Amino acid sequence: MTNTLEQQLRFAPDDDTPIPYMARTREYYLAIGYDTPYRWAHYVDAPFQPLRKPLAQSRIAIVTTAAPFDPARGDQGPGAKYNGGAKFYQVYDGDTSKTHDLRISHIAYDRVHTTADDSGTWFPLPALKQLAAAGRIGELAPRFFGAPTNRSHRVTLETDAPEILARCRADGVDAAILVPNCPVCHQTISLVARHLEANGISTVVMGCAKDIVEHAAVPRFLFSDFPLGNSAGKPHDPESQAFTLELALQVLESAVGPQTTVQSPLRWSADASWKRDYNNVALLSAEELARRRAEFDAQKQIARGLRETAA
Numbered sequence: 001m002t003n004t005l006e007q008q009l010r011f012a013p014d015d016d017t018p019i020p021y022m023a024r025t026r027e028y029y030l031a032i033g034y035d036t037p038y039r040w041a042h043y044v045d046a047p048f049q050p051l052r053k054p055l056a057q058s059r060i061a062i063v064t065t066a067a068p069f070d071p072a073r074g075d076q077g078p079g080a081k082y083n084g085g086a087k088f089y090q091v092y093d094g095d096t097s098k099t100h101d102l103r104i105s106h107i108a109y110d111r112v113h114t115t116a117d118d119s120g121t122w123f124p125l126p127a128l129k130q131l132a133a134a135g136r137i138g139e140l141a142p143r144f145f146g147a148p149t150n151r152s153h154r155v156t157l158e159t160d161a162p163e164i165l166a167r168c169r170a171d172g173v174d175a176a177i178l179v180p181n182c183p184v185c186h187q188t189i190s191l192v193a194r195h196l197e198a199n200g201i202s203t204v205v206m207g208c209a210k211d212i213v214e215h216a217a218v219p220r221f222l223f224s225d226f227p228l229g230n231s232a233g234k235p236h237d238p239e240s241q242a243f244t245l246e247l248a249l250q251v252l253e254s255a256v257g258p259q260t261t262v263q264s265p266l267r268w269s270a271d272a273s274w275k276r277d278y279n280n281v282a283l284l285s286a287e288e289l290a291r292r293r294a295e296f297d298a299q300k301q302i303a304r305g306l307r308e309t310a311a
Helices: 003-009 021-031 125-134 152-172 184-199 210-216 238-254 272-276 286-310
Strands: 059-062 094-097 144-146 175-179 202-206 220-223 258-263
Touching: 021 184, 021 210, 059 094, 059 125, 125 238, 144 152, 152 184, 175 184, 175 238, 184 202, 184 210, 184 272, 202 210, 202 286, 220 238, 238 258
Parallel strands: 059 144, 059 175, 175 202, 202 220, 220 258
Antiparallel strands: 094 144
């Protein structure tokens, strides 16, 4: 089929599909010298807890993988390189009545197509406050919760998810909105969502890595086909962020069963070529791969020290 005929039929380009993050990540780490493929969490069914009360009467919490800004931990600003020193390894919480500076320099978001200079794209607390004031939700939970981005399924399932559940229960949470950023974040958040749902708290995941979330089988998922780091909408676009959050709430209240995925109709741009770039080894030279391996090893050493300190 010629390009002319494709255009006549209004077909999309063949690569205008959700990015295969699991495959890309596997190929990337093999290319930089790690020969043991990572095993992604995989379930074929999911728990499901219908909302126990109307959304306008429900107490809603946010679970995030973003980290509180700490000026002592190196560059965490917009466009910062991956910063293992900014990682956190234990569940934390924050007072939702206050303003918080949460950043994502500690994770592998898409640094080519987004600069992480608008926290509204990964932490929808201000937008959710507006909806609470308008009566769209009953109330905001008194705390939000930070979930460590953990490659260990066991630690997430046996330590972090139960801790988040305990804090949600202490706050009387009815439902939770979970917002991941990097590939591993999406897995972490999916496992937490499954645990909350299995224990009576309704959930919806807002994310950009469709394959990872669906591989883990979550109850409800709002998929935005945006670069990683923009699960809550486009940067500096309040309408996009408000629309994305409202759509997540609609999925939360209307899903009729588990593994419900709804795709946002919003597009990042008319040109889908940005999807070719993330960790695509076909586009990276041997020199660049070697540089990234050295940088990754250095960041692992930093993170190991922080993890040992946290333990």
